Amino acid sequence: MSTLTNDPVVEQLRAAFPQVPFRPVDPGIPGLVVPLESLVDVCRYLKTTPGLEFDYLASVTAIDYLDRIDVVYQIRSLKHHRDLTLRIEVDRDESVAPSVTGVWRAADFQEREIYDLMGVTFTGHPNLKRILLYDEFDGHPLRKDWRLPAEPRSVTS
Amino acid sequence: MDVIRLGHKVKEGSIPGDGAPDDEAILHSGLVNLSTLDHALNWARKSALWPLSFGLACCAIEMMAVGTARYDISRFGAEVFRPSARQADLMIVAGTVTRKMAPAIRRIYDQMPDPKYVIAMGGCASEGGPYVNAYNVVQGVDQIIPVDVYVPGCPPRPDALLNGLLALQKKIEARKAATSLNEHKK
Numbered sequence: 568m569s570t571l572t573n574d575p576v577v578e579q580l581r582a583a584f585p586q587v588p589f590r591p592v593d594p595g596i597p598g599l600v601v602p603l604e605s606l607v608d609v610c611r612y613l614k615t616t617p618g619l620e621f622d623y624l625a626s627v628t629a630i631d632y633l634d635r636i637d638v639v640y641q642i643r644s645l646k647h648h649r650d651l652t653l654r655i656e657v658d659r660d661e662s663v664a665p666s667v668t669g670v671w672r673a674a675d676f677q678e679r680e681i682y683d684l685m686g687v688t689f690t691g692h693p694n695l696k697r698i699l700l701y702d703e704f705d706g707h708p709l710r711k712d713w714r715l716p717a718e719p720r721s722v723t724s
Numbered sequence: 725m726d727v728i729r730l731g732h733k734v735k736e737g738s739i740p741g742d743g744a745p746d747d748e749a750i751l752h753s754g755l756v757n758l759s760t761l762d763h764a765l766n767w768a769r770k771s772a773l774w775p776l777s778f779g780l781a782c783c784a785i786e787m788m789a790v791g792t793a794r795y796d797i798s799r800f801g802a803e804v805f806r807p808s809a810r811q812a813d814l815m816i817v818a819g820t821v822t823r824k825m826a827p828a829i830r831r832i833y834d835q836m837p838d839p840k841y842v843i844a845m846g847g848c849a850s851e852g853g854p855y856v857n858a859y860n861v862v863q864g865v866d867q868i869i870p871v872d873v874y875v876p877g878c879p880p881r882p883d884a885l886l887n888g889l890l891a892l893q894k895k896i897e898a899r900k901a902a903t904s905l906n907e908h909k910k
Contacts, residue, residue, distance in 0.1 A: 700860055701824045708859040715857055 576619060576651055583612060598652030603664060606655055607691075610670045613642065613651065620646045624671035627678060629685045631711045635659050636687060640667070657687055666692040684709040762900055769813075769839060770896040773802040773889070776812035776832070781819025783846040783879040795882040800889055809835035814892075815869075816885070820848035820855060821862040833869045841896070843888050844871045847878045854878070 574597040581589055587609070590600040601609050613621040625641040640653040657664050666689035668674045678689045679698040686707030689695055697704065706713050750756055779787055790797045797803050806812040809832045821829060833842070844865050847853030852863035865871060872895060875888035 699824070704823075704860075713859075715859060 576613075576649065579619070580609065580613070583616075584609065592652055592654050596652050597650065598654065600654045600656065603655050603657070606653070607665050607667060607670065609653070610640075610642075610667050614670055618647070619649075620644050621649075621651060622646065624667070624673040624677075625650075627667075627674055627681065629657075629681045629687060629709075631659075631685065631709065633659070633711055636662065636685060638664055638681065638687060642671075662687045664689055666690060666695075668692055683707070686710060766897050766899055769899075770893040771801040772804075773800075773814040773841070773892070774804045774806050774812050775802055775814040775816050776809055776836070777805040777807050778815065778832070779818045780821060780825065781846075781848065783818035783849070786879045786882055787816055787818045787845065787885060790882045790885050795886060797886065797889070800886065800893065802889055809833075810837065812836055813840045814843065815840065816843045816845050817849040817865045817869075817871075818845040818879075820853065821865045821868070823860045823862060826862050826868050829865065830868050841872045841892055842869055843873045843875060843885075843892060845875045845877075845885060845888070846880055847876065850874045850876065 577589075577591075577597060577599060580599060584605065587602060587605045589602075592598040592600055613619050621642040621644045623643040623645050625643050626639075627641075628639050630637045630639065636657045636659050638655050638657055642651050642653065643649070644651075655664060662685075664687050666674065666678055668678065668689075669691065675692070675694070676698060678687075678692055679695060681687050682689060682692075682695055683697040683699050684707055696702070700708075705716065779785075789795060791803060791805065802814065813836060815833060815836065817829070833840070842865070844850045848855065848861070849865045850871075852858070852861055855861035857863075862868060873888045873892045875884050877884050880888075
């Protein structure tokens with residue numbers, strides 16, 4: 568945990584947003600769990616502040632923990648050679664999260680993929696529709712409680 | 725003058741003519757060969773299969789290798805990969821068929837002129853392969869288009885695809901010209 572608390576970017580973020588209740592992400596990884604409503608502001612700050620300039624969104628992904636869905640952002644500063652992980656915790660039933668396409672255009676396809684496979688709706692996304700599956704697909708197959716409607720072929724019987 | 729030898733024995737007297745000695749001479753000159761219509765058509769069809777340039781996954785890499793000098797699909801007359809379905813008569817389904825790709829494959833198949841043939845290359849195209857009961861993978865391309873030859877493997881080696889091509893050629897040889905080649909598929 569010491570490396571985490573000492574991370575200069577994390578410390579700077581905490582100082583810049585004193586009212587936001589950040590929580591640390593997993594030990595050893597520089598990053599923060601960000602409250603949903605602060606995400607876009609934090610991202611814009613990280614991208615535009617001189618000295619930080621996280622200009623590259625490496626990946627957006629999501630994890631189903633059954634009681635919640637986490638959306639994880641891996642961002643990178645190509646100028647300062649620095650990585651940072653942001654995480655938001657999304658209510659599983661509502662499944663609504665703010666879109667960061669306004670900050671990084673690269674989020675467009677990745678958020679569509681999460682919407683397609685995990686069923687998280689990103690508010691503010693310019694074109695939120697399925698990207699990998701066909702439009703008529705029923706449900707979001709990477710959710711852990713999703714089941715095939717009918718097994719087209721069985722290997723056991 | 726080029727002579728097409730179709731391998732059928734010429735029977736004397738089987739050709740109608742005026743019986744002049746010239747006819748007899750022509751028959752035995754080696755310039756004329758007689759065959760059945762079936763044999764001639766099938767020979768032409770099997771010897772110039774034009775595959776569609778069309779790959780879906782890693783099997784396509786092996787399909788490309790088949791066109792190279794080392795394996796040389798042109799030995800069997802099938803080297804003219806066509807970018808347009810209108811000019812192709814062989815569809816090699818090389819790779820995983822996803823549900824999203826399925827309508828496109830069906831449309832391309834429908835665009836190909838008759839007689840047309842399909843080789844399902846690899847486990848995925850044959851029956852889904854490793855993607856058993858996967859939510860977005862068609863469990864075999866034969867669920868959307870008729871398949872003539874299945875080539876197993878993951879991916880099949882180029883030799884295996886050539887073997888599949890030879891199997892298809894054998895199949896074409898057995899056709900009757902009078903019947904539609906795709907009659908059984910309808």
